[in-house]
Amino acid sequence: MKKKDETRYFVTSVASVPVYKVASKTEMYRMATKPGWGAVEWYSAADGYKNPVTRDRKDKTQQLCCDEDTSASLYLKNGGYFGIFPYEEINVKEMPKQAEVAAIIYSDSCGFSFWAEDFNQIHFFVTYDENGLIDSYRVEYGDSPIYDGEVEVAFEDLFQQPEGDWRETYRAELPGTVEYQFKQEADALAQEAGETWMDGEQREQFRQVCGKIDRIKSARDFNVTIPLLGYDYDKKIIEAAQNFKNCHTAAQYETERETRERVAQEAREAAADQPAAPAWMDEAKQKDFREICGLIDTIKSGRDFYRVMNQINGGRYSVDVINAAREFKQCFNSAQYEPEAPGAAADTVERDAAADVEPQPIALAYTDDLGIVHCGECGAELLCNETGDMPDVCPECGRRLEYDSFMEPDGPDVDKYRTRADNQQEEGTAAEAASEGRETALGTPEAMAGTDATEAAGGQQPPPQAGEINLGKLYAGTRPEATEQDEGKQPGGP
Known part of the structure; x- marks a missing residue:
């Protein structure tokens, strides 16, 4: 054998x-x-x-x-x-x-x-x-x-x-071996941590993980040791050991040298992120310049563009600083921040920038009898900024503003949008016509459209006051009658 x-x-x-x-x-x-x-x-x-x-x-x-x-x-x-x-x-x-x-x-x-x-x-x-x-x-x-x-x-x-x-699990049962000593330490650690759910093998892993955590002496040690534990030990064991040793972040182990290096690195990154302000700005304007650039960086959609521009143009910053910041960030219109949508109308893309965002509510702007522009939803007074631009978003209710009502004098709510200049024009022209023994019916779009004929008859209309809009003269050419006029005739003429 x-x-x-x-x-x-x-x-x-x-x-x-x-x-x-x-x-x-x-x-x-x-x-x-x-x-x-x-x-x-x-x-x-x-x-x-x-x-x-x-x-x-x-x-x-x-x-x-x-x-x-x-x-x-x-x-x-x-x-x-x-x-x-x-x-x-x-x-x-x-x-x-x-x-x-x-x-x-x-x-x-x-x-x-x-x-x-x-x-x-x-x-x-x-x-x-x-x-x-x-x-x-x-x-x-x-x-x-x-x-x-x-x-x-x-x-x-x-x-x-x-x-x-x-x-060689038998070695853990032989007094005097290192495995026997480790087993005693693992049992004591698990009992101290209150982890009674662990079996013998899990307690040994728990002891080993705790030992590795005890050897962490710096933030670098933490960033190296903790990720490597996941390759050799169960995640539940690692979490139990971290909780027992109160080991959660690298900041807990950061040395003085690492703190100095981190602060210096953060300062360098912050300096690199700061936009370089033009040399002609003083310290205050440079601060405003950086704030505006920061606000522009938050724009992620066309809707954000209107919100941020309304905030920037609210009067806190000077016009030259705003223009410099927008030029530096190449921020000119909402179309830059809209997703590509071939074949979609511009207004649809602007209002519905994302599928999961509900379209922004719209409010029609109108003017009262004093010529002051208001939001059609909440009635808030709308003021232009230093550049003469009207706000795109209502500062009170946040609705997007539309000024289409000024383009439709023949609309059903035209009387609601009449200005003080229109009322004064109607009263002055009617009085003048009555003094000449003539009867006219001003105040309607048709009568206001006949500017040339009225002037020929001696009924010169008074110019509107500053800040007011003469809808009749401005849009006389937009009426249907004007598009069907005979050659050589003026709108509103005989």
């Missing part, structure tokens, strides 16, 4: 070191002496002996070298010995053949492997600590002295790991 490999462990306080009992002599010999199998590799001077190369007998600079964390001891049948160790030259010509070898002991970073014709010649010597764990160990072949404190043990007496326990 073919022999099988066996594994035991030197269980120390920090690790469990595997010891492999190899049944195949050929496999063991290859691991110890053949390049690419374990202990040795060929290196060449061509790359400074840095990387393993393929054997080339023409390259006389090639050398067979042992890896720095590996060693092999070959015990010969004739009592001889051949050692393979790091940093020592290996004489290939003196290397024994496989048939000459009686035992091989091989060690690397993974543990020990050994083979012998007589396994009884392999001896294990260990020392123990106060917890009964192995403190030191060595593997020897043949007769070997026992040093103070050492005990020789058989291979079968070494620890045998439970089958399938590749994560």
